[in-house]
Amino acid sequence: MTGLLLGSALFLLGLALAVGAWWSRLWLGLTLAAAVAAVAAAVAVFAAGAGWEWRSDFLLGGEALHLRLDGVSGLFVVLAAVVGGAGAVYSREYWSDQRYPASAPRGRVWWSALMLSMLLVVTASNGLHFLMAWEAFAICGYFLITLEAKKPAVRAAGWLYLAASHAGTVCLFAFFAALAAKTGGWELGPVAGDASLAPLLWLALAGFAMKAGIFPLHIWLPSAHANAPSHVSAIMSGVAIKMGVYGIVRFSGWLPLPVAAGWVVIGLGGASALLGIAFALAQNDFKRLLAYCSVENIGIIMIGVGGALLARSHGDAPWGRLALAGALLHVWNHGAFKALLFFAAGSVLHATGTREMSRLGGLWRRMPWTAGLFALGAVAVAGLPPLNGFVSEWLIYLGLFDAVAGKQASAWAAMPAAILLAMAGALALATFAKAGAMMFLGAARTKPAANGHECGGWMRGPMLALAGVCLGLALAPVLVWPALASAASAWHPVSSGSLSDCGKGDDEGRRAGCPRPSGPGSQPDAVVGLASREANSTGPAACLTKDAVPLATLGWVQLGFAVLITAAATLLWRKVRANPLRRGPTWDCGYAAPTARMQYSSGSFAGLAAGWFSWVLQPARTLRRPRGYFPAAAIRLERVPETMLERVLQPAAARVMQVSTAVRRLQHGRLSA
Amino acid sequence: MNSILDLILRLDCWLLLAPLLPGIINKVKAWVAGRRGPPVLQLYYDLARLWQKRVVLSTLASPAFVVLPAVTWVAVLGAAMLMPLGPLGAGLTFRGDALLLLYLLALARFGTAWAAMETGSAFEGMGTVREVSYAVLAEAAMIAAVLSLSVQSGSISLAVMLGPALGASAVLLAAGLFIVLLAENCRVPFDDPNTHLELTMIHEAMILDHSGPPLAAILHGAAMKLLLFTVLLVQAVLPMGQLKPWAAAVVLAGGVLGVTVAVGLVESLLARFAFRRVPLLLTTAFLLCLFALLVAWKGGLS
Numbered sequence: 001m002t003g004l005l006l007g008s009a010l011f012l013l014g015l016a017l018a019v020g021a022w023w024s025r026l027w028l029g030l031t032l033a034a035a036v037a038a039v040a041a042a043v044a045v046f047a048a049g050a051g052w053e054w055r056s057d058f059l060l061g062g063e064a065l066h067l068r069l070d071g072v073s074g075l076f077v078v079l080a081a082v083v084g085g086a087g088a089v090y091s092r093e094y095w096s097d098q099r100y101p102a103s104a105p106r107g108r109v110w111w112s113a114l115m116l117s118m119l120l121v122v123t124a125s126n127g128l129h130f131l132m133a134w135e136a137f138a139i140c141g142y143f144l145i146t147l148e149a150k151k152p153a154v155r156a157a158g159w160l161y162l163a164a165s166h167a168g169t170v171c172l173f174a175f176f177a178a179l180a181a182k183t184g185g186w187e188l189g190p191v192a193g194d195a196s197l198a199p200l201l202w203l204a205l206a207g208f209a210m211k212a213g214i215f216p217l218h219i220w221l222p223s224a225h226a227n228a229p230s231h232v233s234a235i236m237s238g239v240a241i242k243m244g245v246y247g248i249v250r251f252s253g254w255l256p257l258p259v260a261a262g263w264v265v266i267g268l269g270g271a272s273a274l275l276g277i278a279f280a281l282a283q284n285d286f287k288r289l290l291a292y293c294s295v296e297n298i299g300i301i302m303i304g305v306g307g308a309l310l311a312r313s314h315g316d317a318p319w320g321r322l323a324l325a326g327a328l329l330h331v332w333n334h335g336a337f338k339a340l341l342f343f344a345a346g347s348v349l350h351a352t353g354t355r356e357m358s359r360l361g362g363l364w365r366r367m368p369w370t371a372g373l374f375a376l377g378a379v380a381v382a383g384l385p386p387l388n389g390f391v392s393e394w395l396i397y398l399g400l401f402d403a404v405a406g407k408q409a410s411a412w413a414a415m416p417a418a419i420l421l422a423m424a425g426a427l428a429l430a431t432f433a434k435a436g437a438m439m440f441l442g443a444a445r446t447k448p449a450a451n452g453h454e455c456g457g458w459m460r461g462p463m464l465a466l467a468g469v470c471l472g473l474a475l476a477p478v479l480v481w482p483a484l485a486s487a488a489s490a491w492h493p494v495s496s497g498s499l500s501d502c503g504k505g506d507d508e509g510r511r512a513g514c515p516r517p518s519g520p521g522s523q524p525d526a527v528v529g530l531a532s533r534e535a536n537s538t539g540p541a542a543c544l545t546k547d548a549v550p551l552a553t554l555g556w557v558q559l560g561f562a563v564l565i566t567a568a569a570t571l572l573w574r575k576v577r578a579n580p581l582r583r584g585p586t587w588d589c590g591y592a593a594p595t596a597r598m599q600y601s602s603g604s605f606a607g608l609a610a611g612w613f614s615w616v617l618q619p620a621r622t623l624r625r626p627r628g629y630f631p632a633a634a635i636r637l638e639r640v641p642e643t644m645l646e647r648v649l650q651p652a653a654a655r656v657m658q659v660s661t662a663v664r665r666l667q668h669g670r671l672s673a
Numbered sequence: 674m675n676s677i678l679d680l681i682l683r684l685d686c687w688l689l690l691a692p693l694l695p696g697i698i699n700k701v702k703a704w705v706a707g708r709r710g711p712p713v714l715q716l717y718y719d720l721a722r723l724w725q726k727r728v729v730l731s732t733l734a735s736p737a738f739v740v741l742p743a744v745t746w747v748a749v750l751g752a753a754m755l756m757p758l759g760p761l762g763a764g765l766t767f768r769g770d771a772l773l774l775l776y777l778l779a780l781a782r783f784g785t786a787w788a789a790m791e792t793g794s795a796f797e798g799m800g801t802v803r804e805v806s807y808a809v810l811a812e813a814a815m816i817a818a819v820l821s822l823s824v825q826s827g828s829i830s831l832a833v834m835l836g837p838a839l840g841a842s843a844v845l846l847a848a849g850l851f852i853v854l855l856a857e858n859c860r861v862p863f864d865d866p867n868t869h870l871e872l873t874m875i876h877e878a879m880i881l882d883h884s885g886p887p888l889a890a891i892l893h894g895a896a897m898k899l900l901l902f903t904v905l906l907v908q909a910v911l912p913m914g915q916l917k918p919w920a921a922a923v924v925l926a927g928g929v930l931g932v933t934v935a936v937g938l939v940e941s942l943l944a945r946f947a948f949r950r951v952p953l954l955l956t957t958a959f960l961l962c963l964f965a966l967l968v969a970w971k972g973g974l975s
Contacts, residue, residue, distance in 0.1 A: 361793070364735045375737070375787070384780040385773060397772050401829045404820055407970065415820060415966070422775070422816035423809055429779055430805035433786040437801075442793030443733055550767040557765065557773065561751050568743040575886045576739050579727040586731040587882050588794040600790075600798025609806040612952070 002052040005041035006069055006123065009034045009081070013116040020108035024097060027108050028088055031115070035085030038119060042074035042081075046483040051490060053125070061128050063186050068125035071490035072253070075328055075483060076122040076239075076246045079335045082469065083238040084115040086339060086462035087231040093458035094346055095147070095229055103147040107229070110147075114140035118239060122246055127176035127186040134172065134243075138165040138211075141240055145228040157220075157227040160645075164220035168210030172247075175203035190254045190493045198258040204251045205261070212244025214302060215272035218295045219645040222279075225291035226355065230346025233287060237294045238339040242331050245301055249328070252305070253491040257313050266306025266413045272299025273424040278613040281431045282640040284602045285355045286345050289435055290338065293381060296424055297334040301327045303417045304396045307403065310410045312492060317410070319402035322549065324491060325484040326395025332480070333388045333473060337380040340466040344374040347459055348439055351452035357438035357602040359449060364440040366452040371440040373463045378432035380470050383425045386558035386565070388473035393421065394554065427609065434605040443596035475559045478552040603638050610640075618643050683764050687753045691896040692716035694903065694933050698860075701937025716896060720889045728885035731792045738791040742887040745784035746894040752777040753901050757832045757908065759925035760918035766832040771819050774831065775812070778857070778901075781894065782808055789879035800878030803948070807856060807863070807875075810955035814853050814962045818846060821966035822909060835905075836914025842968035847910045849961030851935070854902040856955055858895070860936055862946040863954075903932045 012034035020027040045052055051070030058065050069077065088111060097104045117140055120133035142165070146158035178200050180186045191197060206217075213221040221241070225233045252261065276295030283289040304327025311320020347370040348363060349355060364371035380387040400421070403414035444450035454460075473480065586594050610617060622637040641647065696713035703710020712718075730738065752774045757763040763770070786805055789797040821842060822834040839846060856863045859876035866877060880891050907928030913921050946954065 362733065364737075371735075379780070379783065382779070382783060383776065384783055385776050390773075390776055394769055394772055394776075398769050398829065401769075401820070401823050404824060405827050405829075407824075411970075418820060419813055419816055422812045425776075425779065426805075426809040426812040429783055429786075430809070433783060433790065433801065433805055436787060437790030437798075441733075441735070441787070441790045548768065550769070553767045554769070554773070557767075561747065561777075564751070565744050565747045568747045569740040572743040572886060572890060573736070573740055575724075576728050579885075582727065582729045583732050584729055586733055586792040586794045587729075588792070588796055589881060591794075594794065596793065598795045599793045600795060600802065605798065605802050608802050609809060612809075 002041050002044045002048075002069060003054050005037045005044060006052075006067070006077075006119075009037035009041060010116065010119060012037060013112050013119070017109060017112035017116060020112050021105040024092065024104075024108060027112070028092060031088040031112060032085050034115070035081040035088075038077050038081035041069060042077045042483075045069050045071065045074045046486050049482075049486055061132070063126050063128045065129065066125040066187060067123045069123050071483070071486035071488070072250060072328075073122040073246070075331060075487050076242060077119060078483075079242060079332055080115060080118045080122070080239050082466075083235050083335050083339045084111070084118075086343075086466055087111070087235045090234070090343055090346070090459050090462040091229075091231045093456050094231055094350060100147075103149075107144065107147050107232075110140050110143045111235075114144060114235065114240075118243060121243055125188045127180055127188055129186075130188065131169075131172065131176055135169060137240070137243065138162070138169065141165070141236060144232040145224050145236070147229055147232065148227075151227070153223075154227045157223040161220045161224040164210060164217075168207040168217075168244075171203050171207030171210070175200055175207060175251075178203070188254070192256060195256055198256045201252060201255050201258055201261055204255075205248060205265070208244040208247035208251075209268070210244070211241060212248065212298050212302075213241050213295050214244075214268050214298060215275055215295060216644055216648075218272070218276070219642065219649060221295060222283075222288050222291040222642060225294065225342075226285055226287040230287070230342050230349060233291070233346075234339040234342035237291065237342060238335040241294060241298060242335065245298065245305070245327075245331060248302075249305055249324075249491060252309055253493075257309060259313060262306055262308075262310030262313050262410070263413055264306075265302055265309055266417050269299045269302025269304075269306050270417050270420040272296065272302060274299070274420050274427070275613070275616055277424050277427040277431060278610065279617065279640065279643075281427055281434065281606045282610040282613070282617050282619065283606075284357055284639075286348070286357050286435055286439060287342070287355050289357075289431065290341055290345060293428065293431065294334070294338060296428065297330065297338065297381070300393065300396065300421065300424070301330050301334070303327070303421060304330065304399065307396070307399050307410075307414065307417070308491070310413055311399075311403070314408055314410045317403070317406060317408070318548070319399045319406065321399075321488045322402065323396050323399030325488045325549075326392050326397075326399060328484055328487050329395060329473075329477070329480070330389075330392035333380070333392045333470070336466050336469045336473065337377045337387075337389060340373060340463055340470065341377040341381065343459065343463045343466070344370050344377060347455040347463075348452070350455060350459075352448040354446075354448060357435065359446045360439045360444070361442045361449055361596060361599065362440070362444040363449060363452050366450075367440070367454045369454055369460050369463075371436075373460075373467055374440065375436055376467050376470065378436050380474070382429040382432050384429070386474055386561040388470045388477075391474060391477045391551075391554065391558075393425065395549070395551075397421065398549065430606075430609055434602065437600075438602050438605070442599045443594075445596045445599070475555060475562060477555050477558075481549075481551055616643060618647060679761065680764065683754070683758060683761060686758060686761075687750065687897055687900065688893075691900040692720060692893065694899050694929075695866075695896055697930070697933045698937040698940065701934050702941050705938065705941035716892065720893055723884075723889035723892070724886050726885040728887065731794075731882050733793045734791045734882070738788050738883075739887055741784040741788040742883065742890040742894070745781040745788075746890045746897075748777045748781040748784065749894045749897045749901065752781075753897055755831060756901060756904055757835055757913075758904065759908070759913055759921040763830075763832045766830050769829050771823070771829055771831050771834060775815055775819065778898070779808070779812070781898070785876075785879055785891070788883070792882045794882065796878050797881055800875050800881075803875045804879060807951060807955060810952060810959060811853050811856050814849055814955065814959040817959060817962035817966050818850055818853070818909070821846060821962060821969040824966060825969045825972075835908040836912070838912035838915065839910065839965075839969070840972050842965040842972065843910045845961050845965035845968060847906065849958045849965060850902075850906045850909060851932070852954060852958035852961070854899075854906055854932075855936065855939065856951075856958070857902060858899045861940040862943045863951055865945045900929070903929045906932055 012030050016027050016030035054067045056065040117133050117137035124130040142162045148154045210217045273296050280289050280292035304323040307323030308320040311317040380389045383389040383393045400414040400418040404411045617640050620639045624635040626634040754764040755770045755774045786801045789801045826834045864875040
């Protein structure tokens with residue numbers, strides 16, 4: 001059943017790929033059907049609680065095809081299908097054949113290819129095929145980003161993406177080759193016992209972190225996401241960077257861990273979360289702001305994953321599974337609300353033609369749907385109840401608090417991580433209050449903003465659907481718990497046994513991990529075995545039970561708050577409307593003629609909090625003060641550069657080039673034959 | 674039946690008693706200054722009058738401007754329902770409710786900030802920026818405080834966390850939480866709730882354009898938030914779990930009164946700080962809570 005569904009999803013995507021250039025309606029239908037089939041396949045895996053595997057005798061590159069769909073990959077399949085399907089609908093209006101006759105057909109073909117290759121990345125269970133799918137996926141991303149190749153900024157962004165992506169792929173080539181050499185085959189699966197494999201994880205971490213956009217390696221991400229068409233930004237930010245997360249989660253679960261891995265991942269996560277959102281706050285371009293916010297959210301996910309790794313290397317404490325479940329739920333949540341936000345941003349861009357927030361304002365009047373949906377996404381991304389961002393952050397917090405209460409060495413990582421998570425949350429609130437206010441509230445600052453127009457049904461539909469997903473995940477999180485539990489137990493098969501031992505007495509389908517017929521994974525290695533015995537004696541006995549994770553309670557509470565908020569809002573609205581309203585200009589303590597230019601701008605909003613981060617933001621300022629009795633002009637420009645790229649990487653590269661040029665004099669022969 | 678009575682009693686406590694606190698603070702300030710001051714019940718009169726009033730709306734404001742005060746009010750009330758009230762216990766308790774409380778307060782902040790930006794006024798922008806920026810530091814202090822309570826009690830639900838005696842870390846935590854209380858409720862030395870000089874305000878600047886029933890909701894929500902922080906501070910520091918029910922009730926009431934008077938005294942004796950010194954004070958609060966966490970950690974080991 002699962003195989004049939006997944007196979008039909010892949011087949012339909014292949015078909016869509018073939019017809020996309022000519023028949024856009026058929027393409028859309030095929031893509032949506034494929035998305036439904038892929039989601040159904042994943043749901044079948046979650047429901048069965050067991051993974052699905054398929055081996056063929058067909059050789060590709062000398063290796064037999066081997067696909068695997070288990071809890072972990074199922075999560076990512078659902079994500080790719082939902083965002084891919086929504087983006088396909090959105091692109092019908094946003095990147096229509098009428099407006100972009102040349103690039104729209106190309107866009108459809110690459111879109112299908114991207115979805116197809118991402119599904120293959122998460123299901124491939126052979127190192128060689130994984131690399132092939134990975135490379136195809138990276139290339140598809142490049143062609144989608146550069147759909148508008150006439151613009152130099154787009155070409156530069158695409159080039160940077162391609163270079164960074166391949167720098168990561170080099171690490172992955174080394175990783176898979178070394179893994180194949182050590183294990184004697186390209187087949188992927190849980191490998192335990194051999195501690196000499198542990199250092200390989202660093203290679204995988206470097207390669208996947210590049211794709212995920214973790215803080216110092218995020219250099220390609222902001223410009224690529226900002227310059228791509230908005231539906232492409234949505235899938236890049238919502239899904240493509242999650243492939244890096246998939247890689248980290250997958251191989252950290254299958255390989256033996258280096259001791260420091262958990263510390264490094266949680267540290268990188270904390271840095272990404274705080275600095276990513278600090279950069280986001282300082283941006284003036286709303287798509288760049290959303291892109292940096294993705295860096296933050298990947299950081300939050302990495303805090304959860306790092307917690308899981310830390311717990312695993314400290315005797316497989318149960319809190320690690322909690323943090324992992326939170327991180328995996330955040331993968332879904334972020335995919336949903338970030339795609340929604342990018343769609344809304346695309347709608348604004350479509351209507352006004354500018355990405356500069358300080359040129360917008362007052363759009364809610366012309367674009368009420370977009371404004372409302374953006375506000376919903378903003379509440380979700382800031383991690384506020386009663387929406388879905390809060391649920392996953394709450395799960396991660398629970399894991400971290402348990403770690404602190406456990407008072408093991410890992411608490412020293414969990415404590416700062418929890419504090420950083422809270423600060424990043426508060427900064428995210430500031431960031432999205434700013435973004436929403438600058439775009440939709442107040443008075444229009446320029447003519448295009450005053451003349452904006454609402455998007456049509458093809459763009460609004462997918463936004464509404466994603467908003468529905470956000471609400472569903474927020475109000476009934478317990479429904480997705482089986483999926484999370486099956487992923488958390490499929491993650492690291494050795495300890496899935498111990499998990500099922502203590503999960504007795506609760507009925508959710510987390511008991512059965514994937515059966516692993518082959519490989520040495522069934523034998524717990526000595527280190528982990530010893531450590532887990534320690535944990536059983538000293539650690540908290542809680543597993544992912546209902547008492548430990550009152551997700552159902554939280555769901556009811558969120559639902560209650562949502563109902564209460566609606567009721568109170570209706571009541572107040574009625575009360576206010578009972579008497580006739582008086583409208584007047586903004587009072588503002590008695591300003592006679594407030595103008596749009598007096599409003600707080602994007603830079604002035606960010607100034608205070610971004611100032612605390614100027615050590616890393618390194619803003620470039622141009623300031624000309626008003627001078628004399630009749631000042632002619634005063635200017636204050638502030639731009640936040642891509643610090644890591646412009647202040648670190650480019651000088652370093654320039655130095656390398658300098659040295660190379662100097663050394664080149666030693667070379668006498670002709671290099672070009 | 675019992676649970677309905679409990680709910681009514683609890684709602685009474687929060688809804689009816691909250692507006693008393695600003696009245697007490699003002700009375701203390703008047704008393705220190707040698708004035709007679711407004712009646713203690715002034716806020717009740719104000720609320721009743723505002724609820725009857727018509728609304729004047731800015732031409733720029735969207736319907737959200739009217740609705741968001743309700744969202745903010747519900748968020749604060751929801752947070753209050755999670756807070757245990759001495760012998761009454763919490764209205765709703767589950768593992769991890771402490772975090773929900775923190776994030777509900779953040780939701781209230783988001784609602785106020787969004788509504789403030791609706792009017793396109795520079796003053797309200799100013800207030801919003803200060804509110805959301807200082808909250809970053811206040812949030813860090815709060816999470817450190819919650820962590821230290823959680824380490825002390827080995828739990829993440831408020832009902833258990835606020836029970837045991839804290840020992841040495843109580844002093845640190847009290848100082849840290851008191852500073853956060855002043856900052857989050859926009860009292861002196863962070864903000865001056867009495868001033869009419871808009872350039873120097875935070876919370877008052879954000880609500881300049883509200884009027885009528887929405888303003889009543891905002892003022893009442895602010896009073897509940899003040900009560901919430903006072904109750905949190907008192908219960909975090911005093912060992913409520915070890916007292917008999919009647920004693921706990923008396924201690925809680927006395928503690929809330931004491932903290933309220935202390936806020937009034939601070940307000941009488943201190944001037945508002947320059948804004949560049951505010952982050953410093955909040956960082957101090959964060960460090961105090963962090964040290965409380967470390968002390969709790971060490972204390973728990975023995």
